[in-house]
Every structure is written in structure tokens, then in C-alpha cells.
Amino acid sequence: MDLVQLQRQLVDYRTSLYHEGFLDEQFTQLQELQDENNPDFVVEVVSLYFEDSERLLNELSKALEQQIIDFKRIDAHVHQLKGSSSSIGAQRVQKLCIVFRNYCEAQNVEGCLKCLQQVKHEYSIVKTKLESMFQLERQILNAGGSVPV
Amino acid sequence: MKSKAKHYSRIKCQQWGSPVYYISFLLFKTKFHPVSGILLEMAVNGAVTWLRRAGEMDGYGLSASDTEEVHVLAVDDSQVDRKVIERLLKITSCKVTAVDSGRRALQFLGLDDEKEASNGFDGLKVDLIITDYCMPGMTGYELLKKVKESSVFREIPVVIMSSENVITRIDRCLEEGAEDFIVKPVKLSDVKRIIDCMMTDLREGGGGRRGINKRKLRDDGEDRSSSSPPSTLSSSSSSTAPCSPTTVDSPTRRLKMTSFEEHVFSNKK
Numbered sequence: 001m002d003l004v005q006l007q008r009q010l011v012d013y014r015t016s017l018y019h020e021g022f023l024d025e026q027f028t029q030l031q032e033l034q035d036e037n038n039p040d041f042v043v044e045v046v047s048l049y050f051e052d053s054e055r056l057l058n059e060l061s062k063a064l065e066q067q068i069i070d071f072k073r074i075d076a077h078v079h080q081l082k083g084s085s086s087s088i089g090a091q092r093v094q095k096l097c098i099v100f101r102n103y104c105e106a107q108n109v110e111g112c113l114k115c116l117q118q119v120k121h122e123y124s125i126v127k128t129k130l131e132s133m134f135q136l137e138r139q140i141l142n143a144g145g146s147v148p149v
Numbered sequence: 150m151k152s153k154a155k156h157y158s159r160i161k162c163q164q165w166g167s168p169v170y171y172i173s174f175l176l177f178k179t180k181f182h183p184v185s186g187i188l189l190e191m192a193v194n195g196a197v198t199w200l201r202r203a204g205e206m207d208g209y210g211l212s213a214s215d216t217e218e219v220h221v222l223a224v225d226d227s228q229v230d231r232k233v234i235e236r237l238l239k240i241t242s243c244k245v246t247a248v249d250s251g252r253r254a255l256q257f258l259g260l261d262d263e264k265e266a267s268n269g270f271d272g273l274k275v276d277l278i279i280t281d282y283c284m285p286g287m288t289g290y291e292l293l294k295k296v297k298e299s300s301v302f303r304e305i306p307v308v309i310m311s312s313e314n315v316i317t318r319i320d321r322c323l324e325e326g327a328e329d330f331i332v333k334p335v336k337l338s339d340v341k342r343i344i345d346c347m348m349t350d351l352r353e354g355g356g357g358r359r360g361i362n363k364r365k366l367r368d369d370g371e372d373r374s375s376s377s378p379p380s381t382l383s384s385s386s387s388s389t390a391p392c393s394p395t396t397v398d399s400p401t402r403r404l405k406m407t408s409f410e411e412h413v414f415s416n417k418k
Contacts, residue, residue, distance in 0.1 A: 026334045029334075029337065033236050033237065033240060044232065045233060048232055049229050052227070052228060076285075083227055083229075083312050083333065084227055084230065086312060086334045087229050087333065088229065
């Protein structure tokens, strides 16, 4: 695939992520903070997000396996996940976290378990999509082109 | 930006007492040498007089880290948010120190162990503290209180960030002396506004009206610990307790001064 095609593919892909609600304007905000002196800013922030999220999802799984469910603790984890999702613009994950917190407040175990599955699912989708996007960007850069904004 | 940062440093000087302290610190080791100590004292006094005169014309900053950049202490337990706020502040030409807890923030300021940094000179002078509200251990609100209770650091503006847009929370923070309240996710426009406002306040004589109102509240003899408002938040001593207040409909990123004043004087706790 030639450079122009790659660039077009990236733009289309990115646009679709916004249209489908995977990303919101906060992600655009992050991209605007990137420049020639900080060319990897977005990738770095998103990597931290992946790290945080995976840790939190593990904690949530463990917490929901306990005999006695500590809803306060679960809520605290979901709150963190919601916060970091919001900070990078991972809209779908963020919205699910809101629902999740409602189930925590209602101390609804079934609801929480269901939500956890949904959050894990949404998270893995957005992770895959972002990684694909970054890969496209790398291909463009390797082909000697610049990443369209 | 250059003269503004220095102007703010000047306010700190006055607050801390003798400007000699600042210059003395620069040559700290020499100060205690018997002979050169005396010579230094003479040189310092001369220098201070000269500086004071020069300072009248263009505010002087006598800090060891005297730079023209605003130094911001950012506090957030989330590494994602720390990275973002750091970048936002750097883009706004600030120097940033990012820490992950209120405790570390106090350590950095030299306020830990309940000891006030009165004699020690903070070579890395902080011009602004921006902190997350919801943090395990010490919340941003508690950090705000500690800073405002310190005679040395109370003049440092403190901005609170929170993902929860709750009027009672915002009120509480502003009443405790917070300069501003940002609803997360934080954007570049938020940070620019904060820095601009801070610079304007400094230009207009440091502290601002709002600051004076807050001090009034504190001085009216109320026992603040017993009169603190009933918390809508879960106990901050529990590290697992989240912040889960009731959400209010109308979003307010920043209360206008007039409505805040009304609130304060008609609704004293």
C-alpha cells in the first residue's frame, strides 16, 4: 500500500472510531498535545491507560470472586477506571463504568458481574482499535510520510 | 510571564521575613564559616539594599531556583492523569513536579510530620498546586486544608480537579480557600485559564478578594473541626472508600464570585 493510501486509511479509521463512539473529543485533545518535540505523547499516555486498566480489571475480577463482596472497594476501582478512560477519551468504557457504579451502589452482584464482562469486552475492543491505529501511524512514518492530523 | 513570576516571588519574600534569608541560602555553606560568614553578612546586607531598590521598580525574586517559569506541583494518584496534566502544564510554559499523593505533596513542600518549613528554604519554590480531589489516603480537600493552615504556604493558590461535578464539593473547596475547581477530564483551555487567572491575581496584588474572604471565615473564632460540613463523601480515612456524592444537574466549572459571596455569607457553617 502506498503512502497516500495509508494516510487515507488512517484518517478513515480514526473517523470511524469517533463515529462509533469508541473515542470522544478528549482523545483529540491528547493528539493536540503532541508535537515534534513530544511525538510519542499519545502512545505513551495510552500505554499507561492499558497498564492501569488491565490491573484494575484483574482486581475487579478477584473482588467479585470473593465470598463476601466489598462493593466499596469495587466501586473505587471502577471509579479509577472511569477516570482514566475519560482522560484518554475511551468513551464506551467510561459510560459502562457509570452503569457499573450504579450496580455497586445497589449492591447488585449479578449486575456487577454482567457489567464487568461488558467492560472487559469494550476495553479489549478499544485496545485493539487503538493498537491498529498506532500501527498504521508507524507504517506511515516508516514509509517516510507524516501522520495526518 | 517574566515579571509576574518574580512579582509573586517578592510576595513570598515579604511573607517569610528577611530577604537576607534568601540570599543567605544561596551561599549556605559559607554562612556558617566564622570569618567569611561575617563578610558575607555585610555583603548580603549591601546586596539586599541594592536589590530592594532595584526591586521597587521591577519586583524581585530571590529564590535559589529563580526562574521565570511558574512552578506547579501537580498531585494525582492516577498515572494517566499525571502524565496528561504534566503535559498540559508544560505546554503552558510551566515547570512541573508531579506526585502521586497528598502525603508526597506535603513532603515536597516540607510540610510533612506536622512540621512547618519555616527555617528550611524550599529551593524548588512552588507557585501553584493543582490536585485531584479523590485520592486514597489524603484527599485533595485534606491537602488543601493542610496548605491553607500553613502560615508559610497558605498563599500558594490551590486548584482542585475532580471528575465529579458536585456543587457541595465545589463549595467546600472554595470555602476552604481553593482558587478554582476543574471538572475532569482536564483540557488545555482549563489549564490556560488557571494560569492566566493566577497571573492576573498576582498582578492585582496577590491573594485577591476571594483569598481575603476565606481568611475572614477562618478568623471569626469558629471551631473549624466541629463546624466542618457534613460530608457527602465516604470517610476519607479508608483507602478503599470512593468518592460517591450525589450529583447535581447544573454543571459549574467555576462559581462566579458574586454567587460564591452570597453563598458564603448567607450559609455559614
